[in-house]
Amino acid sequence: MGATILMPALSPTMTEGKLARWLKKEGDSVAAGDVIAEIETDKATMEVEAVDEGTLTKLLVAEGTENVAVNSPIAEIDGGDGGNASAGPQQPVSNATMQGGETGAIAEQAEDHGAVAARGAQERPEAKAEPKMPAAEPEKDWGETKSITVREALRDAMAAEMRADDKVFLMGEEVAQYQGAYKISQGLLDEFGPKRVVDTPITEHGFTGMAVGAAFTGLKPIVEFMTFNFSMQAIDQIVNSAAKTLYMSGGQLGCPIVFRGPNGAAARVAAQHSQDYASWFAHVPGLKVVAPWSAADAKGLLRAAIRDPNPVIVLENEILYGQSFECPTAEDFILPIGKAKVERQGKDVTIVAYSIEVGLAMQAAEKLAEEGIEAEVVNLRTIRPLDIDTVVASVKKTNRLVTVEEGWAFSGIGGEVAMQVIEHAFDHLDAPPVRVAGKDVPMPYAANLEKLALPTIADVIDAVKQATYRK
Amino acid sequence: MVKGAEAGTTKRRGRAKAPPADSSALPQERLLQAYRDMLLIRRFEEKAGQLYGMGLIGGFCHLYIGQEAVVVGMQMCLQPGDQVITSYRDHGHMLATGMEARGVMAELTGREGGYSKGKGGSMHMFSREKGFFGGHGIVGAQVSLGTGLAFANMYRDNGNVCLTYYGEGAANQGQVYESYNLAALFKLPVVYIIENNRYGMGTSMERASASKDRSKDGAPWNIPGEQVDGMDVEAVRLAGERAVAHCREGKGPYILEMLTYRYRGHSMSDPAKYRTREEVQKMREQHDPIETARKRLLERGQDEAGLKTVDDDVKRIVAEAADFAQSSPEPDESELWTDILVEAR
CATH class of the missing domain: 2.40.50.100 (RNA polymerase II/Efflux pump adaptor protein, barrel-sandwich hybrid domain)
Structure with a gap:
């Protein structure tokens, strides 16, 4: 045998x-x-x-x-x-x-935080698949592009900004000698040394407060959370210290800091390690929140976040880290915070998404096109400040709105987008907006249940058909 | 009014030399200055209490009366560029760092002439120019933040030290211990000053902590610590010099537990049921830091007339601050929408 x-x-x-x-x-x-x-x-x-x-x-x-x-x-x-x-x-x-x-x-790291390192785990097949998309609408022409992974894009963004400004430094768990729990900081220790690539103990509350204090003096820390789940240990320092001090000081004391790391579900890591925090942070005046999808998003938005004189939350996605996208090679490539991008043109419905769900929306749009429904896909890129103008312009064209997010619908980003569309373009809507969101449950571990809990292409297609009265 | 002076940012400096530890009493003119600084805080806080009673100050108002020797003694150990950060019982710290009484009082009344243009209030004022980094309302949060100010000193290698103040109540917060570990690990120039006034709000230390000696709280990380008579400005200054020198020499953090006492309630709404009137009275009569300094000055040859001049001077500053705090207008309604984000450059 x-x-x-x-x-x-x-x-x-x-x-x-x-x-x-x-x-x-x-x-x-x-x-x-x-x-x-x-x-x-x-x-x-x-x-x-x-x-x-x-x-x-x-x-x-x-x-x-x-x-x-x-x-x-x-x-x-x-x-x-x-x-x-x-x-x-x-x-x-x-x-x-x-x-x-x-x-x-990384699995070893995850275990440090109580996660189970799933072996041979089932991934979300639709999320893993290399996005096949029509050429995205050009924005500013940045010239030559090259295919790189989101992981490389993030590292390149940090390296470029650290070269340009010696006030920028990276700190977090395993960012230096280990080269990053998810290898985002690979090579940075070698180039910048231990003073600017700082390994911290597992002590989120303490090191987040420490980084905020350093930022009060004008330094520009990049704080890596191994995942955003652990930022909950430190949310007081993010909300009460980083976000509010400028206001409380009458404009004297700003906090130029970046909090970044993977957000949302990875695969089979269960409830405490699978959550989308977009609406948590986006709720707070004084914070900016970006959620890149592609490598270009990741590089351009992270560079902008590091240069921004305010606290910026950069919500990355572990599943996207290994995915490759065309990214401009220009030295000065950067994207503005607060601008959404129309990734796909369409006339029948507007699908608004961010982070990994943009890929889902793009794939759903492809399938819908086979049935004669042309969906326009808006990649929010920034959650706060929300680029409602781009969304509203799209809805005025399509008259229908579907939002897609991995997080829970209740008090979620989709609800906020839909409400703002109602406020700005109620008369243009031909149907009630429809939300696609993570199911209203803690994330289950079992492969089949996890799949059910997350938005799928089928969910998006269903939502579009509902919004377009095709079902 | 305050803004113009605040434009400066922290500059790079060469590594400062550690001053020689002074084992003797303060020179007479420095003790007189300390007396004046303590008296200013006392009179300022008394006035703030009055204005609160008149309804001119709202919300929370935590008075520092009784604890004046701690900040005044510690401030004497600092050099330009050093930082101070504390909790919400912060008026004394602001005045000790040299922030103007009128700007602080006008913030208490929520007026545009206040340090935060009326948007911070009693608990939230800042002055980059004076090295004062707030003014923080979440118990214990300033301990991590102060550790970060010290981290920035290490990063810039500027030889500066951060004084991080908190109460013995805050010393039970988890992030305080996270900060001890980080500061010891990275050898950060931070003096942790535990102002042990015996009561965290209405709960005595005995009822809140299994630790009886907070100066030993850093022991697991080998952070040196000492208990100090926080009612004696000279004792505070001496201990402060030791602690600050330790930090400037690159040896890492230091803990000073200041044994002190607040005469007033935790905040204005304190029912004061957790301690006896006699206990408070005894401290005031036998250990008052200002009275102690005054007696020593007289014993060492200071004439009454000189003290009277100081008293009058302080009274005038406080009266002027109170007038300003009432005459300065409320912030313009447009201020509601400013200072939320720094406009991108």
Whole structure:
């Protein structure tokens, strides 16, 4: 009886990796726990351990192979005399352990905060898929572009601003020696040194207050939250100290600071690690809130956030980190905070979305086009200050509005957008606005339930049909 | 009125030299200055209490009466560029840093001549020029913020020190301990000054903390600490010099627990049921910081006439501040919408 060893996942969002090295060869006998191979991603390295005893009968993937998909077979093992190591190909029989030191993995970090590092996790397939979209409407022409990941875009933005201004520094958990829990700060320690890339202990409340205090003196900290879930430990300092002091001081004491990190659901990390905080922060006068989707959004908006003399919340998305988009290569590329972007032109309905849901809206729009419904997709880019003008201009053209967000609908961004559209363009609406949002439940862990809890392409299509009276 | 003076930002400075620790009593002229500074706070707060009673000051108003020696003694240890940050019991700190009485009082009455144009009130005033960073209303929040001011000093390598004040009640907040760890880890130049006035609002320290000696709160991180007679301005100054020198030498944070006492309630609406009148009376009669300084000055040769001049001078400043605080107009209604965000450059 043979069993198949599958490519393991290193983190909930890993989709593929490199099979760096085989430590056993065909014909070797292995015992449970033996390290048989090493795999690598752009973020980390890990060892693959055998779960069962037996003899390696076949290595299916040569060492050095890149882009090996998670859960694809990499070796076959003979069950040996036990004869019952009959794991089917659907069940990974390898076990991953992280290497310590600098090349550890994000899952280890997540565990520090109580998350379960889901192995071979199901991702949201529609979110993972490379967005296939019609050419976005040009804004200012920034010239040449290059395909880069959102992760690279964020790092490049920080590096560019740190080169330009020695008052800018990055601090957070694992940002320096570890190169970032999600590898956003990769290489920054080498370039800028430990004074400007500062590892902090796991102490959000304390280091957030410390960063705000430093910003009061005119320094420009970038605070990385490993995820925005942990910013709740520090929300008092963000709201009561960072956002309000300028007003309370009659304009004397500003707070030029950036709070950034992944926001919203990743994959299979359950309720405490899967939440969209857009409406929490957008509620507060004195804060700006941006939520980039593409690499260009990420680079342009983060650069603007760092230069902004106010506290800016940059809501990133873990699933987007590895996605590639065309991004202008111009040295001075930057995007304005407070301007939305029409990503797709259409005449029948306006879909307003931000962050990862822009991709969802774009894909829904493609499907709707097959049915003859032309949707216009507005990527908000900035949540506060909200670019309601762009939304209203679109609604005046389409007369119908659908909002898409990952967060809960109650007191959510969709509700705010819809209300402002009603205030500004009530007579232009031919149908009640429809909200697509995360379901009104804490995020479940089970793969099927998580899928149900998050907005899907089908949800967006349904909402559009409701708004266009096609159902 | 205040704005023009506030334009300056923190400048880079060379590393300041640590002053030699002075083990003797204060020179007579410095003690006289300390007496004057304490008296100004006392008279200012008394006047604020009166204006509150007249309905001219609203909301919360936390008076510093009884604790004057702490800020005045500590302020004597500072150099230009050093910072001060505290909680909402902050009028004394503002005056000690040299902020003008009239601007502070006008903020208490919510007028445009106030340091925050009337938009901050008693708990929220700031002066970059004087190194005063507020004025914070959330108990304990200023401890992390002050740690950040010290972080900025380290980042700029300017040799400056941040004095971070909080009460023994705030010392129970979690972020205080997070700050101790960060400050010790990064060797930040911050003096943590616990103003132990025995009561966190109406709860005595005995009922709120299992720790009986807050000067040892930094022990897990090897932060040196000492208990200081916070009713004696000379003792405060001496301890302050030790603490500030420690910070300037790059040795990291220092904790001073100031044993002090507030004569008035936590805020104006305090029922004062948690302590006896006799307890307050005893402190006033036997340990009043201003009376102690006055006696020492006279013992050391100060003439009564000189003290009378100081008293009159202080009285005049406070009266003038009270007049200004009532004559300065309320902020223009357009101010409602200003200072929410810095306009992008």
